[in-house]
Amino acid sequence: MATLKDVARLAGVSVKTVSNVVNGYSFVKPDNRRRVEEALEATGYRPNLGARNLRRGRTGFIALVLPELSIPYFAELAGLVIAAAQEHEWNVLIEQTFGTLAGERSALAALGPHLVDAAILSPEALQVDDFQLPVPAVLLGEHAVDVPISRVGIDNVAAAQSAVRHLISLGHQRIAAIGAHPHRGTAALRLEGYRLALAEASLPFVDELVVPALNYHRADGAAAMRSLLDLRTPPDAVFCFNDLLAIGAMRAAAERLVRVPSDLAVVGFDNNEESVYSSPSLTSVAPDKAAIARAAVDLLHRRVESGESLENVETPFSLQVRESTVAR
Amino acid sequence: MATLKDVARLAGVSVKTVSNVVNGYSFVKPDNRRRVEEALEATGYRPNLGARNLRRGRTGFIALVLPELSIPYFAELAGLVIAAAQEHEWNVLIEQTFGTLAGERSALAALGPHLVDAAILSPEALQVDDFQLPVPAVLLGEHAVDVPISRVGIDNVAAAQSAVRHLISLGHQRIAAIGAHPHRGTAALRLEGYRLALAEASLPFVDELVVPALNYHRADGAAAMRSLLDLRTPPDAVFCFNDLLAIGAMRAAAERLVRVPSDLAVVGFDNNEESVYSSPSLTSVAPDKAAIARAAVDLLHRRVESGESLENVETPFSLQVRESTVAR
DNA sequence: CATCGTTGTTCCAACGATGTAAAGACCCGA
DNA sequence: TCGGGTCTTTACATCGTTGGAACAACGATG
Known part of the structure; x- marks a missing residue:
């Protein structure tokens, strides 16, 4: 060479x-x-990039730390981040944490300042103390703990509220929520949106209708749905905190011969491509993933170039109404 | 620092x-x-990895060049490659080509030997001349052109054959295939498996039942299925060359009120997680993705460490039978 | 006690690029 | 012809690390 x-x-x-x-x-x-x-x-x-970066004190890489690539939301996001990073001549290095504290800690530990210039994090379990980052970083989505790190994401409360309002506008009265989580910041916000929507319609907040999910995989949604269908009075609609949970819920409903949307309306969150083609197709809150990816990368680039400080970006979202929710 | x-x-x-x-x-x-x-x-x-690698003449990175992360098969595979690479202290750099020749060429061009120690490629359009790689590489899946580069993957002919045999064993006589493609090596092999299975059952090979798909997205599967349902005599079963095509096909069938599996049996290929939870769940050829990822990474590691030469690895597969195919 | 081999440590050069400072080339007007 | 400024190029040090050679310390050997 x-x-x-x-x-x-x-x-x-x-x-x-x-x-x-x-x-x-x-x-x-x-x-x-x-x-x-x-x-x-x-x-x-x-x-020779290694030599150049050694001299310049840059690496030319950014890290994208996320739970798991096999989760469609993160896979789609990763694709968009890679594309956005390319425009700043950054290569993206993906680390998977599998949503565990240990996984997240070891991913952060691997993030020497020699390895990457900056990092985009999608943490689920991290504690306040863990956020001693060696490089500029951006958090995607909300996090339970309040740390002085820039965030990029949608208004989760408003988004969840709009989803539940949609269900209420269709005449549903007994609306369940799947995906409550003790430590996940986004879960708390979405639950809050759910609560607000119920309150403004003077509907009661019923504890048994709020089902936690420790992971946000399809299997968790199915399990949660089964428990809801076992209730003395099952719900007539369910708001799932992500699309995978919703897909699992619809699957469980189908197995019990509960028909969606006539017996049960379902709304998801994330607007995965998968949800457009499911039967029935899934109504879902659609964050603008491209905007999130671009905002995160651009923000980091400005930070690295000109040392700009803390800054949060709120990206737009919309509600994609599909077959899983229709007027009865 | x-x-x-x-x-x-x-x-x-x-x-x-x-x-x-x-x-x-x-x-x-x-x-x-x-x-x-x-x-x-x-x-x-x-x-400081940069300095260490400068000295050692290594970079500590491998490239994973694939069409698109938003395709579940590649997302799942990428996750597994990252995990496998970690064991050899390699970081993975993902490049998306979007399946185009230009995209693949530019991804390869970006692959200086200074950037990565090796590369895992999943090409779809590359020509023979393009395979002048600056670093050791492995091809995933088959490729139309015959180049002296190691490959890792399953026996596509046998896998496709087993899928179609399954349909035949259920009594289907008019079996369609979706996913034929002029340049894609795997498409040719899967088509060959389809042909062999028909032949050994003395079923005719009917041209109109073989539908091409330029991309392997859900939308392409739906379009192909619609054209099949428009035939004077529609098929009673369809073998799709990947799960996304199958999901699209099932969606199109549902829209035409064609019931799966009673009116139409469907088999996919890749065994995406999505296919386990679709309604109906999808019978699919399941390559051992973890084995593929591990084999590719290990092979490259041996190549880089001890300069071993050309070597191909055949990984196992199985057929996962689910609701989309049942005896009638 | 000179010699030897084994351990343990240091010094120096090198990987490939770039910033700095200084030297060299050039042109202008006086 | 010379001084002085503007271009243009070069030599050198440097980034952080590691390989190799050189060197120092040590006990064992004859």
């Missing part, structure tokens, strides 16, 4: 002159510039 | 001695070792 030295020898100039050409420094004689460019072409020179 | 120099000063030894301790060199006096370890602890030293 050709190095600057090789190119310099070939062009008959010093290493630094080649470096100057490569980096677009203005004052290079046209004649030399041409010779250097020819030599660059001839050798197929590509800068 | 502490460097070797800082640690050395604190411990009162030379930089190299610290380096020796960090790298587990045997001959260090217990007393010095202890002092160095204390100093390491005190400073919270973390090696």
Whole structure:
């Protein structure tokens, strides 16, 4: 592999002159510039990023720390983050935490400042003390603990509220919620939105209709739904805190021969592609994932470039109404 | 951030001695070792990977080049590759090509030997000439062109054959195939498996029952299914070359009030998690994704460590029978 | 006690790039 | 012709790490 030295020898100039050409420094004689460019072409020179970054004190990477790539929301988001990062000539390094405290801690520990310039985090279990980050970071979504780190995400309370309002507007009275979680910040906010929507419609908040989910996988949604269907008076609608839970819930309903939407309306959250093609298709709160990815990356880029300070970004969302909720 | 120099000063030894301790060199006096370890602890030293790799001529990264993270198969695979790579202290860098020739070319071009030690590729459009790779690589799945690069994957012909045999064993006679593709190697092999299964059952190969799909997204499956349902004599079963196509096909069937599996049996390929929870759940060919990820990473590691040569690995698969295919 | 081999440590160079400072080339007007 | 400024190029040090050679300390050996 050709190095600057090789190119310099070939062009008959010093290493630094080649470096100057490569980096677009203005004052290079046209004649030399041409010779250097020819030599660059001839050798197929590509800068050694490791060396460059060693010198510049940059790495050219950002970390994306998320629970699991097999969760569609994170997979879609990761794809968008990679695309957004590319525009700033950043490569993305993905770390999976599997939503555990240990996983998140070890992912953060691996994040030396030598490895990445910045990090995008989607934590679920971290404690306040853990947020001693060695690099600029952005949190995606809300987190239970209050730490001085920029956040990017939607207004979860309003989003959840709009979902439940939609169910109420269709005439549902007994609306369940699946996905309550003791430590997850977003879960608390979505629950709050659920509560507010019920309150403004003067509907009672019924404890037995709020079902926790420790993980947000399809299996958890199915299990929660089964427990709801076992109630003396099952719900006539359910708001799930993500689409996977909703898919699982719809599956459990189908197994019990409960029909969606006529017997049970279902709303999800995340608007996974999968939800457009399920039968029935799933009404879902749709965060603008592209906007989230872009905002997070841009914010970090500004931070790294010009040292800007704490800043939160609220991205838009919408409610995608599909077959799983219709007027009865 | 502490460097070797800082640690050395604190411990009162030379930089190299610290380096020796960090790298587990045997001959260090217990007393010095202890002092160095204390100093390491005190400073919270973390090696600068850039510098280390510059010196060692390694980068500590491998690239995973795939079409799109929003495709569940690749998302799941990526998660497994990341996990497997971690065991060899490799970080994974994901590049998306979106299945286009231009995308694949630019991803390969970005793969300087300075950036990654090796690459795992899942190409769909590349030509023979493109395979001038600057680093050791492994191809996932089959590819139309024959290049001297290691491959890891299942026996696609046998896998497809087993899927179609299953449909035949259930009594289906008019079996369609969705996913034919002019350039995709795996498509050709799966089609071949389909053809073989028909032949061994003395069923005719009917051109109109083989529908191409340019992309393997849900929408393509739905479109293909609609065209099949428009046939004078629609099929009574369909083998889709991946699960997304199958999900789309089932969706299209549902819209036409064609019932799965009683009117139409459906088999997919990839065994996405999504397919376990769809209604009906989807029978699917299940490649052992973890085995693929592990085999690819291990193979590359051996290549990089000991310069082993060309080697192909065939990983196991199974057929997961679910609700979308049952005896009628 | 000189020699030897084994341990343990240090010094120096190198990986490939870039910032700095200084030197060299060049042109202008006086 | 010379001084003085503006371009242009170069030599050198440096980023943090590791390999290799050199060196120092040590007990064992004859």
